[in-house]
Amino acid sequence: MRPFFGSGIFVACIFAVFIFAGCATPIAEAVGASYDLRYTATLLPAEGKALVSIEVRQNESVLHSADFAVDAERVEFVEADGPTDLANGRLQWRPPAGGGALTLKIEIDHRRNDKAYDARMTETWAVFRADDLFPPARTVTAPGAESRAWLRIDAPADWSVVTAYGRGSGEWLAVNNPLRRFDRPTGWIAAGHLGVRVDHIADTEVIVAAPRGEQMRRNDILALLRWTLPEITQVFGSIPAPLTIVGAGDPMWRGGLSAATSLYIHSSRPLISENGTSTLLHEVLHIAIGRRGDDWLVEGLAEYYALEALVRSGSISQERYQAAHRQLQNWAREAGKLPLENSSGAQTALAVTLLAELNARVQRGTGEQRSLDDVIKQLNGPELNLTELMRAARRVTDEPLGDLERRMHSLVG
Numbered sequence: 001m002r003p004f005f006g007s008g009i010f011v012a013c014i015f016a017v018f019i020f021a022g023c024a025t026p027i028a029e030a031v032g033a034s035y036d037l038r039y040t041a042t043l044l045p046a047e048g049k050a051l052v053s054i055e056v057r058q059n060e061s062v063l064h065s066a067d068f069a070v071d072a073e074r075v076e077f078v079e080a081d082g083p084t085d086l087a088n089g090r091l092q093w094r095p096p097a098g099g100g101a102l103t104l105k106i107e108i109d110h111r112r113n114d115k116a117y118d119a120r121m122t123e124t125w126a127v128f129r130a131d132d133l134f135p136p137a138r139t140v141t142a143p144g145a146e147s148r149a150w151l152r153i154d155a156p157a158d159w160s161v162v163t164a165y166g167r168g169s170g171e172w173l174a175v176n177n178p179l180r181r182f183d184r185p186t187g188w189i190a191a192g193h194l195g196v197r198v199d200h201i202a203d204t205e206v207i208v209a210a211p212r213g214e215q216m217r218r219n220d221i222l223a224l225l226r227w228t229l230p231e232i233t234q235v236f237g238s239i240p241a242p243l244t245i246v247g248a249g250d251p252m253w254r255g256g257l258s259a260a261t262s263l264y265i266h267s268s269r270p271l272i273s274e275n276g277t278s279t280l281l282h283e284v285l286h287i288a289i290g291r292r293g294d295d296w297l298v299e300g301l302a303e304y305y306a307l308e309a310l311v312r313s314g315s316i317s318q319e320r321y322q323a324a325h326r327q328l329q330n331w332a333r334e335a336g337k338l339p340l341e342n343s344s345g346a347q348t349a350l351a352v353t354l355l356a357e358l359n360a361r362v363q364r365g366t367g368e369q370r371s372l373d374d375v376i377k378q379l380n381g382p383e384l385n386l387t388e389l390m391r392a393a394r395r396v397t398d399e400p401l402g403d404l405e406r407r408m409h410s411l412v413g
């Protein structure tokens, strides 16, 4: 996860990337061995904690060891099958060859700053990320080992549970991150006395879940997505389903935070701000873009296409759209550079103006036949950066872009 500290009209957001490093050390063993991982969290609202178990099922030693990053202030070691060592923010665990479990007790509440939380549990609800309970780990496995993982959240009897992998307290939910050797659940979870609305939009099941009484505008969110999601998937392809949106009010953090297929938004955020931008769509765009890369470009694309989705769907007028771009141009004057990490609001605004210029150049060079949309569709590398963007642009238009590219290169870094 990378924190983004925006200001002004942009709201800081986190794009939870897969930082999980499943590294295998070759040891003479059968290739392609697999093991199962069962992740369980029992929510204990009276304590504000969850009893978390990570169980490894294997017939022989496939997962040799796991080295977890743990926040010592929130995580309490309970017990484990096999040896463990907790020191300096790392918990090393060697599960027995025949499998076993590691049990931790983890505090749910987490402050993002002195006033606001980005994970919280009350007596009637909880909103947090699976990452808060199941920490990332470095692993040593048999060569070519693969894992299959399931998640179960056990909540009090009258609570509902919504995760990025499905719904239901006490249900085993399959965790599919096929590229990982050590799967683990990530993304946003809401549990408690929830109001839940589900809709199918642009081939995606969209779930909006928030504790009752937290003023989450579930139907307004679905309405905005019914207008705009088809415009977003036109450019970026279909969004992984289900798209899970959770929220709550104060003292949760007053912004938006996205993970791979889920996002959190504070229930008092306007769906469209006074200046015409949208925190909700910005976060949805992060999910649609689905890739990491240089931060100015990832943030710039999310903001640029949030505005595009609004104007193309008729959710805002052309006049309001133009005014939003003018405001971003003014703000961009404060930007200075285009940073590889932690793009500020002004820097993201500068990125939007440059993407708008690239779009205009592509349109002009192709007699209005093609646009930045076609450039986006040509992006196929795992990471987004300027070189990749300009390579894709040259596939779409013969228009000379050298001066723009040089100007952008001089700003990056």
Ligand SMILES: [Zn+2]
Pocket: 004, 012, 013, 014, 282, 286, 299, 302
């Ligand atoms: Zn963002």
